[in-house]
Each structure stands twice: as C-alpha cells, then as structure tokens.
Amino acid sequence: MEKNSGIYIAGHKGMVGSAIVRKLQQEGFSNLILRSSRELDLTDQKQVINFFEEKKPEYVFLAAATVGGIQANNTYRAQFLYENLMIQNNVIHQSYVNGVKKLMFLASSCIYPKMAPQPIKESYLLEGPFEPTNEPYAIAKIAGVKMCENYNRQYGCNFISVMPTNLYGPNDNYDLETSHVLPALLRKFHEAKIKGLEYVEVWGTGIPRREFLHVDDLAEACFHLMETYHGNVSVNVGTGQDITIKELVEIIKKIVNYEGEIIWNSDKPDGTPRKLLDVTLIHSLGWKYKIPLEKGIKDFYKNKFQD
Numbered sequence: 001m002e003k004n005s006g007i008y009i010a011g012h013k014g015m016v017g018s019a020i021v022r023k024l025q026q027e028g029f030s031n032l033i034l035r036s037s038r039e040l041d042l043t044d045q046k047q048v049i050n051f052f053e054e055k056k057p058e059y060v061f062l063a064a065a066t067v068g069g070i071q072a073n074n075t076y077r078a079q080f081l082y083e084n085l086m087i088q089n090n091v092i093h094q095s096y097v098n099g100v101k102k103l104m105f106l107a108s109s110c111i112y113p114k115m116a117p118q119p120i121k122e123s124y125l126l127e128g129p130f131e132p133t134n135e136p137y138a139i140a141k142i143a144g145v146k147m148c149e150n151y152n153r154q155y156g157c158n159f160i161s162v163m164p165t166n167l168y169g170p171n172d173n174y175d176l177e178t179s180h181v182l183p184a185l186l187r188k189f190h191e192a193k194i195k196g197l198e199y200v201e202v203w204g205t206g207i208p209r210r211e212f213l214h215v216d217d218l219a220e221a222c223f224h225l226m227e228t229y230h231g232n233v234s235v236n237v238g239t240g241q242d243i244t245i246k247e248l249v250e251i252i253k254k255i256v257n258y259e260g261e262i263i264w265n266s267d268k269p270d271g272t273p274r275k276l277l278d279v280t281l282i283h284s285l286g287w288k289y290k291i292p293l294e295k296g297i298k299d300f301y302k303n304k305f306q307d
C-alpha cells in the first residue's frame, strides 16, 4: 500500500475497524475511505455497487459485521446469518468487480469446531460440528473465508482473511445482554463498586477457557499481513495463551478493586469449553502480540471508566 492509496475500511466505527484506522493513520496513510452504516448500508447491494463504482478503493479492510457475545449470537440467529452474508457478498464481490488490489476479511476464532483439539490450528476449520450458540455466525463467516479463497482461485484476486481470537479494547460493546465477557465484566464490577452492591452475577460455571487479545495488537497484525502475506489460509491471530473465565473474573475484580461476592449463574450457557489458537503460522510470518493481558485490561479500564 502507498501512503496515498485509497483504502476503504468497512466498519470503521466498530472496535476492530477503528483500531485499523488508528494504525493506518499512525503509519501515515492519508487517503482512508470511511462510511458509517447510515451513509452506506452494506447489506444493500445497489448502494455498495454505487459506492465502489464511485470511490474505486485500491485496498479494502472488511471489518464490518453484525457481532455479539454468546447471548446475542444465540438470540439474533437469523439476523446474524443474513446480515453478515449480505455484507460479505456485497463487499467481496464488488471488490472483485472493481479490481481492488488487495482485500482483508476479518473472520473469527469462534468459527472453528466446538470440540477442536487445542491449540486450534488453521487446518481444523470445518473438521467438526459448531458450538450451537454461534452456528449461524460461524456459517456466515466461513462463507466469507471461502469467498476470499475461491475468488483468488477462480479470478486471481489477492483476498486474504484472518481469524482473530476474543478481542477487547476501545469502542467495544458494553450492553450487558449482547456484549462479550470482558467488557461485560468490567462494566458489572465497576457498577457494583460504584453502587456498593454486595455481589456481581457472572454467567456460566467459570470453567471455560478463553484467549484475549487487545484490538491494537490485532490492528498491528492486520497491517503486517496486508503488507506481507498472500495466501489462501485464514491466519490465526492471538496471544497463544488462555485463562479460565474464573481467572478472568479474579483479574477484573482486582483491577476494579471490588470487594463483594461473586454469584455464578449456571442458567446461562458456558459455550465452547476452550478456544485457544495455535499461533505458529503468524509467528513464522513475523508478528507476535505485545500487550500483556493485565496491563491491557488496566489501561482499558482506566480510559473507559475512570477518566
């Protein structure tokens, strides 16, 4: 990418898209093309056709998606399937039609089989059934990965995709019904502390293990791969380390300095028992995460809730 290349970041207001924008700006890219969902509805084929014809972006980061935590995935099942398929179909196909030089599609580690051996290698994709709570989202995202792969094969495109692990950082979603565990817990513990509540309710059993990556580290990885990687394998992006939800709860409790009780609500689902990515490939491609989990959460908490 040249410093004045037209680079379209789809989903620039979201957690991932906004982190990619910050990274590109830091690197001195001056011709970023940004459209909010109000200005450009990516599920609408006509609008996407007109936008690509008019703007002719040279590079595309496809970070726009309908996303959510375990409960949102399970509740808005049709919507997650429909909207993600429409967004991907429109953006990936128009990127091909309009000769985009390179596109990066953001997939997700939750599209791997529920019982995948750990750590999860890129080659385990489609080797077993999905976790039922996020099957619709997984089906949509896999379609996106396969579009990139097959547009490369049939049309000679240069479309790549990445599989980020669970992310956290600025511009996350804090709605307790639809968010992921890390922002949800920060908010719950913070509010319990401020309001002097005696306990915090946490979902599930605390036994599942998850890997967490700061979104600024992901943006570094996306930039690095966009500059250097060509290939059909959707590259895992993670830290290579995971913790139990119980351990995460303890870290957040300590950072927020909350002294009350914790109540485990086992009526809520645990989801996948473990989701740890094998990061051998991305290490061999020259990227490694930098932000340690406790430091990342501390800074995130300070910026979001304390300033």
Ligand code: GDP
Binding pocket: 068, 069, 070, 071, 110, 134, 166, 178, 179, 180, 181, 182, 184, 185, 201, 202, 203, 204, 205, 208, 210, 245, 268, 269, 270, 271, 272
């Ligand atoms: P997942 O990684 O797709 O399962 O999505 P989540 O980040 O939503 O959930 C991860 C794990 O954290 C699951 O085992 C949840 O049951 C657990 N968890 C505990 N408390 C919460 C909470 O308040 N919100 C969410 N979203 N998950 C929670």
